[in-house]
Amino acid sequence: MDFSKGHGTENDFVVLPDLDVRLDLTVPRVKALCDRRRGLGADGVLRVAKAGALAEAGVLADLPDGTSADDWFMDYRNADGSLAEMCGNGVRVFAHYLLSTGLETRDEFVVGSRAGGKPVVVHSAAGPLGEVTVDMGKVRDLGSSAATLDGKVFNGIGIDVGNPHLACVDPHLTAASLSALDLTAAPGFDPGFFPHGVNVEILTRIDSGAVDMRVHERGVGETRSCGTGTVAAATAALRHEGADSGEVIVRIPGGQVIVSLSDGRATLRGPSVLVASGTVDDSWWNALT
Numbered sequence: 001m002d003f004s005k006g007h008g009t010e011n012d013f014v015v016l017p018d019l020d021v022r023l024d025l026t027v028p029r030v031k032a033l034c035d036r037r038r039g040l041g042a043d044g045v046l047r048v049a050k051a052g053a054l055a056e057a058g059v060l061a062d063l064p065d066g067t068s069a070d071d072w073f074m075d076y077r078n079a080d081g082s083l084a085e086m087c088g089n090g091v092r093v094f095a096h097y098l099l100s101t102g103l104e105t106r107d108e109f110v111v112g113s114r115a116g117g118k119p120v121v122v123h124s125a126a127g128p129l130g131e132v133t134v135d136m137g138k139v140r141d142l143g144s145s146a147a148t149l150d151g152k153v154f155n156g157i158g159i160d161v162g163n164p165h166l167a168c169v170d171p172h173l174t175a176a177s178l179s180a181l182d183l184t185a186a187p188g189f190d191p192g193f194f195p196h197g198v199n200v201e202i203l204t205r206i207d208s209g210a211v212d213m214r215v216h217e218r219g220v221g222e223t224r225s226c227g228t229g230t231v232a233a234a235t236a237a238l239r240h241e242g243a244d245s246g247e248v249i250v251r252i253p254g255g256q257v258i259v260s261l262s263d264g265r266a267t268l269r270g271p272s273v274l275v276a277s278g279t280v281d282d283s284w285w286n287a288l289t
């Protein structure tokens with residue numbers, strides 16, 4: 001089974017080309033593949049196939065809004081094997097992978113996701129280093145909520161970026177005090193407010209057009225970056241300043257991205273790196289049930 005490994009601001013993924021949709025991405029297999037000791041190690045898995053082929057195979061019950069049968073579809077799984085609707089860093093790596101392998105020749109196209117079609121512009125994809133802008137679509141305010149983390153309460157805003165986020169701006173935080181927070185344990189949150197779990201972002205207020213953010217991801221744990229999370233963070237940071245549109249540089253432990261918000265929609269621009277390609281032993285994979 002062929003694979004590639006890549007990351008977007010160090011949020012890393014195993015990319016699985018599966019154009020005939022033959023792979024059964026069971027929870028044990030995805031967990032093993034993402035395990036950093038017994039597998040390849042990754043925050044998530046990106047299966048590469050056309051949306052129509054996934055629908056014919058029964059992986060998709062129907063084609064999500066803005067997605068046609070002939071669009072490439074990013075079939076995303078978290079490291080714990082759970083499904084998630086969208087992965088902002090993953091879409092950049094996915095688009096870069098398509099061009100680097102010649103599966104796609106256009107610089108502008110739609111990547112399908114369970115959160116709908118995501119138009120991308122690939123600014124560069126020559127070799128291992130890429131740069132991609134993703135139209136992340138609508139960003140929806142879910143109202144106020146709070147997270148408990150490292151013995152502290154962080155007030156924030158629930159934000160739907162296709163997947164659920166709780167973005168907490170702490171105006172007293174500095175980059176240094178943010179980096180000192182202990183994010184090893186899953187943050188506490190209101191399960192009534194987030195019945196399907198939530199990705200939690202802790203961030204500083206905007207300073208010189210930028211924020212610093214860390215994230216604890218649903219289905220993964222703390223990651224070096226979360227693309228949908230940076231969109232949620234930028235939305236909350238602008239809201240904290242009394243604005244609902246603008247451009248925010250979001251600095252995460254794995255690098256930085258640029259989020260632009262206007263009329264309730266977001267774009268995300270950032271890097272993609274393709275690190276390696278290889279093969280997974282089929283007998284190892286098949287033995288995982």
Ligand SMILES: N[C@@H](CCC[C@H](N)C(=O)O)C(=O)O
Binds near residue numbers: 044084087089164219
């Ligand atoms: N890292 C991703 C988000 C992946 C899904 C998330 N963990 C969830 O369960 O919603 C990103 O870059 O957006």
